[in-house]
Amino acid sequence: xxxxxxxxxxxxxxxxxxxxxxxxxxxxxxxxxxxxxxxxxxxxxxxxxxxxxxxxxxxxxxxxxxxxxxxxxxxxxxxxxxxxxxxxxxxxxxxxxxxxxxxxxxxxxxxxxxxxxxxxxxxxxxxxxxxxxxxxxxxxxxxxxxxxxxxxxxxxxxxxxxxxxxxxxxxxxxxxxxxxxxxxxxxxxxxxxxxxxxxxxxxxxxxxxxxxxxxxxxxxxxxxxxxxxxxxxxxxxxxxxxxxxxxxxxxxxxxxxxxxxxxxxxxxxxxxxxxxxxxxxxxxxxxxxxxxxxxxxxxxxxxxxxxxxxxxxxxxxxxxxxxxxxxxxxxxx
Amino acid sequence: xxxxxxxxxxxxxxxxxxxxxxxxxxxxxxxxxxxxxxxxxxxxxxxxxxxxxxxxxxxxxxxxxxxxxxxxxxxxxxxxxxxxxxxxxxxxxxxxxxxxxxxxxxxxxxxxxxxxxxxxxxxxxxxxxxxxxxxxxxxxxxxxxxxxxxxxxxxxx
Numbered sequence: 001x002x003x004x005x006x007x008x009x010x011x012x013x014x015x016x017x018x019x020x021x022x023x024x025x026x027x028x029x030x031x032x033x034x035x036x037x038x039x040x041x042x043x044x045x046x047x048x049x050x051x052x053x054x055x056x057x058x059x060x061x062x063x064x065x066x067x068x069x070x071x072x073x074x075x076x077x078x079x080x081x082x083x084x085x086x087x088x089x090x091x092x093x094x095x096x097x098x099x100x101x102x103x104x105x106x107x108x109x110x111x112x113x114x115x116x117x118x119x120x121x122x123x124x125x126x127x128x129x130x131x132x133x134x135x136x137x138x139x140x141x142x143x144x145x146x147x148x149x150x151x152x153x154x155x156x157x158x159x160x161x162x163x164x165x166x167x168x169x170x171x172x173x174x175x176x177x178x179x180x181x182x183x184x185x186x187x188x189x190x191x192x193x194x195x196x197x198x199x200x201x202x203x204x205x206x207x208x209x210x211x212x213x214x215x216x217x218x219x220x221x222x223x224x225x226x227x228x229x230x231x232x233x234x235x236x237x238x239x240x241x242x243x244x245x246x247x248x249x250x251x252x253x254x255x256x257x258x259x260x261x262x263x264x265x266x267x268x269x270x271x272x273x274x275x276x277x278x279x280x281x282x283x284x285x286x287x288x289x290x291x292x293x294x295x296x297x298x299x300x301x302x303x304x305x306x307x308x309x310x311x312x313x314x315x316x317x318x319x320x321x322x323x324x325x326x327x328x329x330x331x332x333x
Numbered sequence: 334x335x336x337x338x339x340x341x342x343x344x345x346x347x348x349x350x351x352x353x354x355x356x357x358x359x360x361x362x363x364x365x366x367x368x369x370x371x372x373x374x375x376x377x378x379x380x381x382x383x384x385x386x387x388x389x390x391x392x393x394x395x396x397x398x399x400x401x402x403x404x405x406x407x408x409x410x411x412x413x414x415x416x417x418x419x420x421x422x423x424x425x426x427x428x429x430x431x432x433x434x435x436x437x438x439x440x441x442x443x444x445x446x447x448x449x450x451x452x453x454x455x456x457x458x459x460x461x462x463x464x465x466x467x468x469x470x471x472x473x474x475x476x477x478x479x480x481x482x483x484x485x486x487x488x489x490x
Contacts, residue, residue, distance in 0.1 A: 011356065118347075233385065254356035
């Protein structure tokens with residue numbers, strides 16, 4: 001049995017799964033729109049919180065946040081379930097499918113058989129949608145894959161019960177109530193306002209624009225403080241967070257620029273269009289930064305200038321983002 | 334990023350299974366979605382991570398061969414498990430896993446425990462206990478690590 005579900009590829013799994021589920025329920029909004037309404041743009045650099053022995057760097061809020069914010073802002077009621085028992089989690093999924101409901105699942109990618117092997121790390125906050133069963137296999141719409149995939153029952157159960165950080169514990173979710181009329185302009189304004197606060201207003205040196213400035217300052221000293229090899233490993237980690245599958249390029253900055261473009265049309269606000277352009281240029285600077293980093297990683301050495309050059313770019317980016325979000329706050333007043 | 338600038342640097346890291354979606358602007362400045370099969374700097378970062386893992390794997394392999402550690406150490410390195418994560422997957426207490434890292438203790442393991450380990454690492458029990466050189470030859474990892482004779486092209490040039 002299959003549900004007439006349209007698979008759409010997206011850059012990021014969480015926005016993509018949300019957008020695809022909402023589209024099925026008649027709310028036709030894009031991935032960028034979900035991202036913007038969910039206030040998905042962020043930056044955090046937390047030297048105390050280690051990830052593989054390296055400072056945690058992220059360009060987005062905690063997994064699940066974008067989805068939750070977007071659903072709340074749009075007035076959509078979501079059924080979210082977590083389980084204690086593996087079999088129970090599969091039975092609940094089967095029941096939902098039998099009722100013709102496509103279901104979003106949180107899964108780990110390590111045992112995700114159709115995923116390209118070089119990307120199969122122990123990462124547990126991936127999102128997929130199951131929309132039917134065929135020949136004993138579950139049909140999977142994985143937002144980051146080009147085509148529809150499928151998994152056996154055993155394989156699906158395994159990824160739903162991945163262990164480690166962000167354990168999914170069989171988590172599944174689907175919209176249960178969609179309002180007849182969606183207040184898109186209201187949700188957009190709310191999302192932008194929230195994102196302005198996250199980037200500018202958190203009085204903590206590691207978060208938002210302040211976090212970018214902080215990294216810019218410490219990165220300069222990496223080669224002498226950590227040694228050439230470790231410095232390049234730190235850099236590699238940073239670049240992977242910024243550019244790995246899911247960001248749409250430039251640490252989500254291009255997705256956000258695309259959201260601002262759409263928002264400008266919905267709200268009929270030309271200032272948002274100008275800010276979208278500024279955000280695109282800003283994303284290009286993130287790419288320039290990554291290009292230098294890529295050269296250092298590949299050559300296994302750096303003229304120390306390069307770290308200084310990257311630091312300068314990051315400071316410039318911080319200034320740009322400060323300007324953009326200050327402008328956004330004004331634009332939606 | 335302009336539409337025509339979306340990089341297509343394929344280092345086969347997606348194994349031809351998929352391409353990733355990027356956001357870029359067309360000549361009128363409107364956002365469009367473009368598929369990309371990779372980007373040099375980002376590929377370099379991912380390859381660097383694997384190179385690091387492969388170093389650990391080789392070191393673990395040698396210490397198993399020298400009798401300093403049990404094959405468990407090798408498979409943990411290869412699949413990037415630490416003791417805590419392996420314990421979470423198998424339900425075997427961390428203290429016991431540390432004991433099983435000793436070759437002597439590992440040889441005396443019962444088949445149920447071995448089965449639990451084999452399942453997590455996706456290998457048959459036979460392969461788990463007899464570590465042959467063949468396990469080192471994970472083709473895509475080996476091929477993916479750049480060598481000096483094979484200067485890889487720059488994504489941004």
